[in-house]
Every structure is written in structure tokens, then in C-alpha cells.
Amino acid sequence: MKKVNVNKVCWNITEKCNRNCKHCFRFRNSEELSLEDNMKILNILKENETKSISWTGGEATLYSNIELLINKSHAMGINNNLITNGSTLTPNIFKEKFSNLDSITFSLDFLSDEDNIKFGRGDNYYSHLKEMINYINKDFPNIKVKINTVILRDNKTLLIDIYNAIKSFELSKWKLIKFVSFRGTAYKNKDRYATTTDEFRRRIDEVMKIHDNSFEIETVTTLNLEENHVMIKPNGDLVKTVQGIDNLLFNILKEGE
């Protein structure tokens, strides 16, 4: 494969999603590949020393048989993190399909049903997440649980409430992400939802003042999001985003061997 560092990749396995979030920046122009083709990509990644994959989308669990990719990746010794809205998961499904994960990251921007419905996350969003996190904490203590929160104009005053709520879980990390308007719905809504950098920092400072270090807090801005990620689109394109522009490096399936 051409010389690109694929040590850590974010694999957007599908564009499909069952939610309609106002800050969504998923790719919307890429056909997903068959399981067979994605298995080939996984082999190429392994040959090129990939150590860690974040499985995302869209909603990654909507890619049929994604667990076969995760299980194979696990068998290859790669670290696997699933980023999900959790909506397709039940304890039984998790146990059956996802027990080989190293970590799971749930998206959580609001606690109340009203806010989650308004924002496109759907009904019973937080109560379902709570049930899933408590289940994973109890039955799969070796799987790290993380939460991603995007800081928006509408939830910037709710961070302390979210912090106090999620403290009841065994979390390994809470990632606080400055609203990113790279593409899609997020780009269209950027004037409505974006916060300033000063505001973002001020809100983080408020949280840090009461943080008891029972889990890690990581803050993410557009810049470190871009620096830390090489992405694979559903069609196998390897993409690096620089200053909000997606740069196609090459298609792994066609040119990666």
C-alpha cells in the first residue's frame, strides 16, 4: 500500500443511520461495500500495521454482519472500538455480537427526552443508553465504556448536569467535542449550533473545576480531530480531512494491495 500511516483508523463502514441528528457530519456520497470486500480491506490494514479501528458510520451496527469484521479484526490482534447511538443494541444482541470489542463509545449530547427528540436522537434515548451502559459495566467489565458529547449552543449550559449523570457509570473516558461542521447536516446547521472557541473553553473549565478524575476527560477541537484521524469511507476510500476539506488519498480496495 502507498505510504500512509494507518496505525489508527476511523472506519465509516456505512452511511445508513436510523437517526437524524442536527450535528451529523457523516459522509453521504459513498456506496457501502460487501462483507467480502471489507474483509479484503481488513487484511490490507493488518498488513500495513493497523493497531486500532474505530467502527463508525452512519450507525455502524446497521451494516449487516459487522460483528464478523470486528471478530476477525479482534482475532488479528487489532484494538476495536464501536461508536454507536446504541439504538439497535439490547443486552442479548450485545452479548451475541459485540463481546469481542475492546471499547464502546456512546454518543450523548442531551439527557432529557424532549431535547433528544428535538435534536433528532429519538425517544427514550438516554434511558436506553443508561440500561446498555449499566449492563456492559456489569457483565463485560473488561470492555471500556466511553461517551462522546458534542458541545453545541443548545447544550453548553447542560454539561455539569451531564457530568453528574454519567458519573454513576464506570467510564473510561468522556470526550467533549467542539461542534464540527465539516459536511452534511452539520455544515447546513453551523450558524445555528456552533459555539465560539472561548465559550467552548469556558464550559470545559467549569466541568474541570468539579471533575474528580474518576474517568478521563478529553477535549477535541476541529484541529486535533483532523490530526488524529485517517478515515475509511464506506466505499473503501481512504480520506484525510485538512482544514475542513476531505482529501482522497486513494481507494484501499482498488489501490491498496
Ligand code: SF4
Ligand atoms: S450523528 Fe450519528 S446517530 Fe446522529 S444521524 Fe449522524 S450518524 Fe446517525
